Amino acid sequence: MQLDERKKKILQGIIRNYLETGEPVGSRTISKYTDLNLSSATIRNEMADLEELGYIVQPHTSAGRIPSDKGYRFYVDTMMAEKDKEVREMKEMLIEREDKMEALLKQVAKVLAQNTNYATMISAPTMHGNKLKFIQLSRVDKGQILAVIVVEGNIIKNHILNVNEELDDETLLKLNMLLNTQLNGLAIEEITLGLITALKQKAGIHGDIVGEVLDAIAEVIREDENLEIYTSGTNNIFRYPELADQEKASELISTFEEKKALSALVQETLSDENNTGIQVYIGEESPISNMKDCSVVTATYELGEGVKGTIGIIGPKRMDYDKVVDTLKNLMHQLDDYYK
Amino acid sequence: MQLDERKKKILQGIIRNYLETGEPVGSRTISKYTDLNLSSATIRNEMADLEELGYIVQPHTSAGRIPSDKGYRFYVDTMMAEKDKEVREMKEMLIEREDKMEALLKQVAKVLAQNTNYATMISAPTMHGNKLKFIQLSRVDKGQILAVIVVEGNIIKNHILNVNEELDDETLLKLNMLLNTQLNGLAIEEITLGLITALKQKAGIHGDIVGEVLDAIAEVIREDENLEIYTSGTNNIFRYPELADQEKASELISTFEEKKALSALVQETLSDENNTGIQVYIGEESPISNMKDCSVVTATYELGEGVKGTIGIIGPKRMDYDKVVDTLKNLMHQLDDYYK
DNA sequence: TATTAGCACTCGATAAAGTTGAGTGCTAAC
DNA sequence: GTTAGCACTCAACTTTATCGAGTGCTAATA
Numbered sequence: 001m002q003l004d005e006r007k008k009k010i011l012q013g014i015i016r017n018y019l020e021t022g023e024p025v026g027s028r029t030i031s032k033y034t035d036l037n038l039s040s041a042t043i044r045n046e047m048a049d050l051e052e053l054g055y056i057v058q059p060h061t062s063a064g065r066i067p068s069d070k071g072y073r074f075y076v077d078t079m080m081a082e083k084d085k086e087v088r089e090m091k092e093m094l095i096e097r098e099d100k101m102e103a104l105l106k107q108v109a110k111v112l113a114q115n116t117n118y119a120t121m122i123s124a125p126t127m128h129g130n131k132l133k134f135i136q137l138s139r140v141d142k143g144q145i146l147a148v149i150v151v152e153g154n155i156i157k158n159h160i161l162n163v164n165e166e167l168d169d170e171t172l173l174k175l176n177m178l179l180n181t182q183l184n185g186l187a188i189e190e191i192t193l194g195l196i197t198a199l200k201q202k203a204g205i206h207g208d209i210v211g212e213v214l215d216a217i218a219e220v221i222r223e224d225e226n227l228e229i230y231t232s233g234t235n236n237i238f239r240y241p242e243l244a245d246q247e248k249a250s251e252l253i254s255t256f257e258e259k260k261a262l263s264a265l266v267q268e269t270l271s272d273e274n275n276t277g278i279q280v281y282i283g284e285e286s287p288i289s290n291m292k293d294c295s296v297v298t299a300t301y302e303l304g305e306g307v308k309g310t311i312g313i314i315g316p317k318r319m320d321y322d323k324v325v326d327t328l329k330n331l332m333h334q335l336d337d338y339y340k
Numbered sequence: 341m342q343l344d345e346r347k348k349k350i351l352q353g354i355i356r357n358y359l360e361t362g363e364p365v366g367s368r369t370i371s372k373y374t375d376l377n378l379s380s381a382t383i384r385n386e387m388a389d390l391e392e393l394g395y396i397v398q399p400h401t402s403a404g405r406i407p408s409d410k411g412y413r414f415y416v417d418t419m420m421a422e423k424d425k426e427v428r429e430m431k432e433m434l435i436e437r438e439d440k441m442e443a444l445l446k447q448v449a450k451v452l453a454q455n456t457n458y459a460t461m462i463s464a465p466t467m468h469g470n471k472l473k474f475i476q477l478s479r480v481d482k483g484q485i486l487a488v489i490v491v492e493g494n495i496i497k498n499h500i501l502n503v504n505e506e507l508d509d510e511t512l513l514k515l516n517m518l519l520n521t522q523l524n525g526l527a528i529e530e531i532t533l534g535l536i537t538a539l540k541q542k543a544g545i546h547g548d549i550v551g552e553v554l555d556a557i558a559e560v561i562r563e564d565e566n567l568e569i570y571t572s573g574t575n576n577i578f579r580y581p582e583l584a585d586q587e588k589a590s591e592l593i594s595t596f597e598e599k600k601a602l603s604a605l606v607q608e609t610l611s612d613e614n615n616t617g618i619q620v621y622i623g624e625e626s627p628i629s630n631m632k633d634c635s636v637v638t639a640t641y642e643l644g645e646g647v648k649g650t651i652g653i654i655g656p657k658r659m660d661y662d663k664v665v666d667t668l669k670n671l672m673h674q675l676d677d678y679y680k
Numbered sequence: 681t682a683t684t685a686g687c688a689c690t691c692g693a694t695a696a697a698g699t700t701g702a703g704t705g706c707t708a709a710c
Numbered sequence: 711g712t713t714a715g716c717a718c719t720c721a722a723c724t725t726t727a728t729c730g731a732g733t734g735c736t737a738a739t740a
Contacts (some may be wrong), residue, residue, distance in 0.1 A: 024731095024732090026731065026732050026733085027732070027733080028731085028732080038683080038684090039683070039684050039685080040684090040732090041683075041684050041685070041686090041734095042682085042683055042684070044732090044733070044734075045682095045683090045734095047733095048733090048734080058732095058733085059692095060690090060691065060692065061689095061690055061691060061692095061732090061733075062689085062690045062691045062692075062730095062731070062732050062733060063691085063692075063731080063732065063733090064731080064732065064733095133480055133481070134478065134480040134486070136476065136478045136486075136488070138474065138476045138488070140473055140474040140490050141473070146474070146476075146488070146490060146496065148476070148478070148486070148488050148498070150480050150486060156486065156498040156500075158488070158496040158498065160496075231597075232597065233597075234593055234594075234597055235590045235591075235593040235594040235597065238586055238589070238590040238593075244586055246578055246584055246589075249578070249586075249589065250575045250578040251575075253574055253575040253578075253593060254574075254575040257571075257572065257573075257574055257575065364702095364703090366702065366703050366704085367703070367704080368702085368703080378712080378713090379712070379713050379714075380703090380713090381705095381712075381713050381714070381715090382711085382712055382713070384703090384704070384705075385705095385711095385712090387704095388704090388705080398703095398704090399721095400719090400720065400721065401703090401704075401718095401719055401720065401721095402701095402702075402703050402704060402718085402719045402720045402721075403702080403703065403704090403720080403721075404702080404703065404704090
């Protein structure tokens, strides 16, 4: 049995209606709701077929039908390339520019949550494959050296080193020269053990400090691995009764708080090769088991030169996929423009 | 009518029992629970008195009694200066040192939440009254200058300035010298308009850049005003049925997410003059209206020289005040040791 | 052959009625 | 002052009844 045009229309009607109301959809509703002019009895027959095909399910014997994961998948896959809604409000809100990446990301998460009424997350861009742009050592105190490390994409990391020896200005200058000439322009992966040894040797008696700086750089990478994730709109889950019961809500909220779990989602999204930009995970498809009752829509944004991050929207399975996808697309263009 | 010794014992019994069970406490329970050897009838008489005095209330006619805010207040005020429990586990967890303040604070919030089973928050230390320690301008790119600002307490802020003019190394060095000699050691409040004008004049044609750096410093302060707050254990509120219904949970969770509201709490705590270190807000006493069904215990920590922050524990009114206070005291010692 | 009207049936949701039991206040006796 | 005893209260829970949206199936219709 195949999905003919009429079945598609009915399925679409069921899903649309369910997205709106969150209640199981009965045959009579569809009979009136669609422009097919069929009686409820006919619809019932078709619905029985659709159920057999696995697109819809009955929560209990005498109830209407709700979409199965397969049904949602069908809907998302086939019926989504149309609309072009305005998200002007968002544009305006984003215009309050923020120079700091962190603040910007938080802002994005917030605006997105407000706009969609779903929970949102955004990961800070990882600097995988990125190049060191600048290193600066400064003495801030006796025995304390501040190392500032700038990576392409203007991601800045600070690190304070405690040193025993007193360093005079001249030595510091030399060390700075050395580090910058040797390391700038290198991708983090390119800093090999051989290079490190050579560097230490050149630094002579101050090899220790060079070692510490390199450790700091390594730490920057390590830190980058358990990446920063900002969330917002967590309490939106209470808008959807199917997620709002205590057990589920508690689970979801702790998932949001414990960013580690979310990073699985980020990794999954970033690692996808044939990435068209936007992905939809429905129910069990999600890499996070706690989200089996949710759908997750993710997008990858890029701030030039491989600096990539992920935006995610988490809501009930009956989320408004059209709107969410549009919103994300729009947002990605915004970000592109922003870091032009 | 006054609280005699027996009434105190009964009140204490009621509160203790209620803290444990969360259920209204009846006269028979107290009759058995305490070592007073009184019948339930006598207890009933005493309980009627305690109710009249406002220390306990009946949720409905034929139920046991629960403590009123006044009852909790009495309990907290009088019965809290004794115990000395071990919080060894926490000590161990904290030993995994983190060099970055931010990570440390997050860690503290998390450990605290795990230890107490309440929701926790911690504010990053404000640098009110603090002194500039070090300023460094570096060229990271054509037309891009990185300004690193270090304040006492080793709080580091980065700021990228976009400049039109090309700056050569020598000029940069001069500017660095100028800024450091003129500004280092000054409290942020001491940078007056007069000083700014003088600085710009000295910088000559590069006055603009000095202006921008000062703006950045100003921004550091501004940023400091809407301070960083880290939270953890939000989902612990689901452990307490009296907070876990949808409406309350949703409100509380959005309060936690919207850090602005929490900052009211921080301000309140920090501004309290006769601060003995730990404060308890019961129900309506809290500066955050959404928390009228909670109790909040706050502590002020200090990392030397006026760098102060706030730790807060938010739970139900029937929270285990003894344990929480102990834990906080202990933690404050830890932090003291840490930044000795 | 596809569609539809009709009907008996199912079953969650809601309401109504009944039951239980912890807890109270009051009184009278100790 | 303390306590035993008793009638009373009332939230919580259980049981029963009712309702109605929705179904599957059958037979009639176009």
